[in-house]
Amino acid sequence: MSRTVQGFSRLTKEEKINWLTENFLADNPNASTILKQYWNDDKKLQQLHDEFIENTISNYYLPLGIAPNFVINNKSFAIPMAIEESSVVAAASKAAKFWMSRGGFKARILGTEKIGQVHFTYTGDTKALLSFFNRVKDEILEDLEPHTQSMKSRGGGLTDLILVDKTDSLEHYYQLHATFETLDAMGANFINTCLEQIAESWQRLYNAEDSFKTTNAEMVVVMSILSNYVPGCVVRAEVSCPVSELSEADGIDPEVFANKFVQAVRIAEVEPYRAVTHNKGIMNGIDAVVLATGNDFRAIEAAAHAYAAKGGSYSSLTHASIEDGIFKFWIEIPLALGTVGGLTKLHPLVKLNLEMLGNPSAPQLMEIIAVAGLAQNFGAVKSLTTTGIQKGHMKMHLMNILNQFDASEEEKKMAIHYFKTHKVSHSAVNHFLADLRKSENA
Incomplete structure (x- = not known):
């Protein structure tokens, strides 16, 4: 029996679920109920969520937590974090509290430049192409004016357009490389619209040039598209204090x-195997705030990992030093973010989370999110250099394990008390519950 379907997008949500459960979830009698129990009772709010993407059948919830006690550039913040992984919010909160009494976090913007490219092939003389580009560049920019006028009036827009010869990498391959300032918008739609206009003008002017004929x-x-790699849109965040003030680090000598x-x-700077996990931990903090503020965490991830490999080998995004008795820890990371457009004005929780952060500009949000990654x-x-990562992580993961074993509220209370002084592991919780239930049934 065929399980393909025609016109699926035109079905109602109920019809989509019926088709899905009949064809792919027939062995689960509760499938439809599970999907529908995550619908929002507020029909207007549910419709808003339905229209975010295509073929919506339900909502997929992530916990929204708060990491308090962050001091960034002498200003206090409670940072919203949307994430499913245990111990992330707790670790960020603990780091924030640790540095709160040591001057807090400092952050500054190193650049806000975004990038887009028109990719094309050309089989003629490179010097002739460059000469042609220099002659028609002003006309290309003039054609672009209707698309950039609004952004320019606010201080943004196209900042440069150059011709790049990439034939050393790929035969006949060239670029029109454009840089943009998009202010508080992430700017993807703006940039792509500009690039398509640039490509259209470039092709038209080339076709009309007699010398090439x-x-x-x-x-x-070939194509026109923004780049999510933004090495010119970078923020730096750091903490520092005298080594002697690190004395609370789990009782270990501060030096x-x-x-x-x-x-x-x-x-992590020299060993890629370690660097990947090291940077994954950074992205735990960054992605959680990116999600909570309605930004594109896939773009942020891609840019961050490309930046981590900019030296030719994948390396740590954070760095640390001790100089003249001062401990310093910092991060430099590309973050192309927006605080206007997209979900920022549509999703009620995103709006609330941005309000919680003081309705930051895009550069201010860059600073906040970089700090979250550094704290994480x-x-x-x-933890790795003192007690080990599992002690704290598994304590936070305890509730998830208990839920996997369908522990009752009373069993959870007893387990939490027991594991205050015992090592948490999946098997240890299993044995604890088995012994507990055996004694109750004796």
């Missing part, structure tokens, strides 16, 4: 702790 040189636009911490970061990494490296 006599040489049989062919130019073909020993500082040296182990710096060594751990240096290992500090917490992880601190």
Whole structure:
């Protein structure tokens, strides 16, 4: 029996679910109920969520937590974090509290430049192409004016357009490389609209150029698209204090702790296997705030990991040093974010989360999110170099394990008390519950 369908997008939500459960979830009698129990009772709110994407059948919930006690550039913040992983919010909160009494976090913007490219092939003489580009560049920019007028009036727009010869990498391959300032917008739609106009003008002007007709040189636009790699849209966040003030690091001598911490970061700088996990921990904090503020975490992830490999080998996004008795820990990371457009004005929780952060500009949000990533990494490296990562993580994961075993509220209370002084693991919780239930049934 065929399980394909025609016109699926035109079905009602009920009809989509019926088709899905009949064809792919027939063995689960509760499938339809599970999907529908996540619908919002507020029909207007549910419709809003339904229209975010295509073929919506339900809502997929993630917990929204708060990490308090962040001090960034002498201003206090409670940072919203949307994430499913245990211990992330707790680690960020603990790191925030640790640094709150040591001057807090400092952050500053290093650049806000976005990038887009028109990719094309050309089979003629490179010097002739460059000369042509220089002659027609002003006309291309003039054609672009209707699309950039509004952004320019606010201080943004196209900042440069250059011709790039990439034939060393790929035969006949060239680019029109454009840079943009998009202010508080992430700017994807704006940039792509501009690029398509640039490509259209470029192709039209080329086709009308008599000199190319006599040489049989062919130019073909392949595609026009923004780049999510934004090495010119970078923020730096850091913490620092005298080594002696690290004395609360789980009872370890502050100098020993500082040296182990710096060594751990240096290992991540030179060892890609460690660097991937190290940076994943950073992205735990970053992605959680990116999601909570309605931004594109896939773009942020892609840019961050590309930036981590900019030196030719994948490396740590954070760095640490000890100089003249001062411990310093910092991150530099590309973050192309928006605080207007997209979900920022549509999703009620996104609007509330941005309000919680003081309705920041895009650069201010860059600073906040970079700090969240730095805090997360500090917490992880601190645990790794002192008590080990599992002690804190598994304590936070305990409730998830108990829920997997369908523990009652009374069993949860007893387990929480027991594991205050015992090591948490999946098997240990299993044995604890088995023994508990055996004694209750004896």
